[in-house]
Amino acid sequence: MTDPRSVPDPDLATRSEPMQIMAPIVDLCRQPDGARDRQLLFGERVTVLRHDAEWRLIRAQKDGYCGFVQAKSLTACRDATHQVTARSTHVYLEGDLKSPEQLCLSFGSQLSAISETPTFIETPEGFVPRQHVHRLSDKADNPIDVARLFMGVPYLWGGNSAWGIDCSGLVQAALLACGTPCPGDSDQQLQSLGRTVAPGASYEPGDLLFWTGHVALVIDEHTIIHANAGHMAVAIENIDAAISRISAQGDGPVTGHKRLD
Template sequence: MTDPRVSPDPALAVLSEPKRVTAPLVDLRRQPDGSRDRQLLYGDEVTVLHHADGWSLVCAAKDGYCGYLPSDSLGSVTPATHKVTARATHAYTEPDLKSPEQHSLSFGSQITALSETATFIETELGHIPRQHLHRTSDVATDPAAVAGLFLSTPYLWGGNSAWGIDCSGLVQIACLACGLSCPGDSDQQAKELGRSLPPGTPYERNDLLFWDGHVAWVQTSETLLHANAGHMSVAEEPIDQAIDRIAAQGDGPVTLHKRLSLPDG
């Protein structure tokens, strides 16, 4: 388990109960009714450690991150067959784009197919355009391209979805789509992702640049992509300009330049 952030009280009876998230999006909190640390998506699998007063302390299977979420946002584990690979999609009442939508789902959500047509896949949530889904076994090979899907997405502290995302959320969602294990927070990512490169190493696509409390994807040798509070969105920015701007606002210099081992394309 990677640095879980929240651990159960030793005085509590600790469970080990597999569940999955059945809400389109749910906040993972440090305390019941507390502030958001991260978010989980529909289909994310968790282990429940404790239930109390309508809240469950869970540990997310994808990264070991622990926190509290409403117990009614959890359901039985059902093997997922497909995942959302568009930035966002809708599940419709009927296999018809003019029928009412029942749910909205973010990139990375995992669902179970019940039947398929040429244009829609029927799921437990409704009918989803098949262009927006891929098999769960399909793996992307270019994290920066995945991150680019979120260009202009609003910045949201602790966000992990198409409706709001932060710097570490943007790194995690792209890494997971490429089959790379990735923790949830930037300090964890700085410790666990890739290999460190010496200062002055030329930038390459899919490198990561870290600051104290911030992380960005390298898009090209001259540009990066990051979710940041300066733009309040996911933005493209010249690397040198970003380094100068972040230093000027008091957040210091780049602390790490790291390179990932990527799957073959």
């Protein structure tokens, strides 16, 4: 059986139309008006596979994830030049921090610069502080540093933004920012990322630990950072304490240890 997250029903996928997200954040749903699977951010590219009344079946460019978004959340593609690298930022009406804000955008949102000044980039939507963006070609060096930007962000099932994120969303944001391809859900990440480390081996910075339905990023031999329902937030936790807590709450043992080298 094919996975509809990556291989939609061919009877439904009758188009191939490039578009991009025009809202700050959009739910990617299993069905029109269905449950959220993941989220997409401003400026992200998608391929529209089907028109369905007020909904569109799409495939996300960043990871191939398929699902439905509202048609009103899409617009024609522009070439992105920059990406938001602060946890979040405002888009201002003018190149003045006292001017009215037009949008609030999350880390990972993609922007098209029209012009640049020492303090702002100008986009079709307004002006964004230069301190909050980098060029798309400039990649982060360390996924742990990226994950730390989200410390305290509320846990949200299927979340991918600075206003709510889940375990696999955090790992994906951290890895994509460093130029490492990464799928959207933890089971996909376990299957496709890195190499398996033998049980009982030491933990190294940047390793991934998996449980059934959960993933965490190793900071050092003693600690992990993860978006988790125990804290209902992105938190740093002792590895042994996390393993015990997760087991005690009925979610089982560690099911995988992967190394991204």
